[in-house]
Amino acid sequence: QETNAVTLVDGLEGVFGKQDGFRRSGAKGVCAKGVFTGTPAGAALSSASAFSGKPVPVTLRFSVGGGNPRAPENAKSVRGMAVQMELPNNEQWLMANISTPVFGAATPESFQAFLDARRPDPATGKPDPAKIAAATAANPDHKIQPDFLKTRGVPASYGAVNYWGVNAFKMTNKKGKSQMVRWVFEPVGGEEFLKEENVASTPPNFLVDELKGRVGQIPVNFSFVLQLAAAGDPTNNPTVQWPADRKTVVAGNLAVTSVEDKAVCDSINFNPLVLPKGVEASDDPILLARPGAYAVSQGRRLSK
Numbered sequence: 001q002e003t004n005a006v007t008l009v010d011g012l013e014g015v016f017g018k019q020d021g022f023r024r025s026g027a028k029g030v031c032a033k034g035v036f037t038g039t040p041a042g043a044a045l046s047s048a049s050a051f052s053g054k055p056v057p058v059t060l061r062f063s064v065g066g067g068n069p070r071a072p073e074n075a076k077s078v079r080g081m082a083v084q085m086e087l088p089n090n091e092q093w094l095m096a097n098i099s100t101p102v103f104g105a106a107t108p109e110s111f112q113a114f115l116d117a118r119r120p121d122p123a124t125g126k127p128d129p130a131k132i133a134a135a136t137a138a139n140p141d142h143k144i145q146p147d148f149l150k151t152r153g154v155p156a157s158y159g160a161v162n163y164w165g166v167n168a169f170k171m172t173n174k175k176g177k178s179q180m181v182r183w184v185f186e187p188v189g190g191e192e193f194l195k196e197e198n199v200a201s202t203p204p205n206f207l208v209d210e211l212k213g214r215v216g217q218i219p220v221n222f223s224f225v226l227q228l229a230a231a232g233d234p235t236n237n238p239t240v241q242w243p244a245d246r247k248t249v250v251a252g253n254l255a256v257t258s259v260e261d262k263a264v265c266d267s268i269n270f271n272p273l274v275l276p277k278g279v280e281a282s283d284d285p286i287l288l289a290r291p292g293a294y295a296v297s298q299g300r301r302l303s304k
């Protein structure tokens with residue numbers, strides 16, 4: 001069977017159920033506003049106006065990975081931060097970043113197999129462990145993201161965890177020089193995780209109030225860090241990290257300034273291929289599969 005935008009969203013609905021009105025992934029979340037300010041080091045890599053040094057208004061959406069609108073937040077699951085920058089000349093830069101440096105599958109076909117194996121068995125209402133084991137054996141890339149999550153705690157705040165872009169992108173500067181990059185938003189105050197002994201007693205819905213409190217009390221800032229590929233680093237596999245010693249550049253700062261009503265984000269589809277001049281997609285098949293699936297999900301959630 002062919003894998004496409006519809007089969008992928010059907011796969012998400014198969015795992016999480018049809019949750020009318022909610023995103024088919026990142027279903028549980030909260031909207032926010034902020035300001036992005038680029039650095040000269042960013043401008044040296046990309047001609048994008050985001051790096052002009054002038055403050056850029058942004059709409060943000062923080063979320064919990066997956067299609068469950070009631071997902072518990074005291075769990076070692078994926079957190080998301082989606083970003084919509086409003087740039088001059090009607091340009092936008094949209095991103096949807098996650099709290100792991102890798103994705104759960106290397107290709108759309110492998111992600112389809114990951115989802116299909118986790119669809120609950122109608123007889124038991126639960127996924128069949130044998131099907132999951134068979135899918136993992138056939139697709140060893142399924143192990144990489146869960147293995148990473150096991151090495152981390154439960155994020156203590158939407159405002160204090162790293163958010164990686166995961167997919168590779170191409171940046172081109174004013175001189176026409178191009179460089180493949182990956183990015184990560186790193187909280188300026190460092191990452192914060194719940195103490196193991198406090199996880200069980202932490203309420204399953206603490207993240208929105210925590211973020212409101214944090215934004216009201218302290219600056220909530222992230223550094224926007226670019227990792228520069230060297231020759232031969234793969235740009236088409238979101239489960240393979242580049243070596244940790246690759247050069248990094250602080251290309252900007254993101255300040256989260258307010259928490260907003262859900263409605264502010266409902267109409268936004270954080271299509272990661274809406275890019276400004278100076279930034280282009282890589283050949284990563286997962287990246288290229290995302291816009292179609294997001295559009296199918298958006299159509300379904302806005303119509304029902």
Ligand code: HEM
Nearest residue numbers: 008023024025026061080082096103165166293294297298
């Ligand atoms: C083929 C692979 C993927 C598929 C099929 C997929 C599918 C989806 C869908 C259907 C949505 C809901 C969109 C909406 O209703 O507006 C979504 C949201 C999201 N995805 Fe993906 N995704 C994929 C890969 C990724 C990757 C690689 C990342 C991270 C780099 C990512 C991060 C996110 C985030 C953070 C959200 C929530 C965005 C928001 O707040 O609106 N996804 N994804």
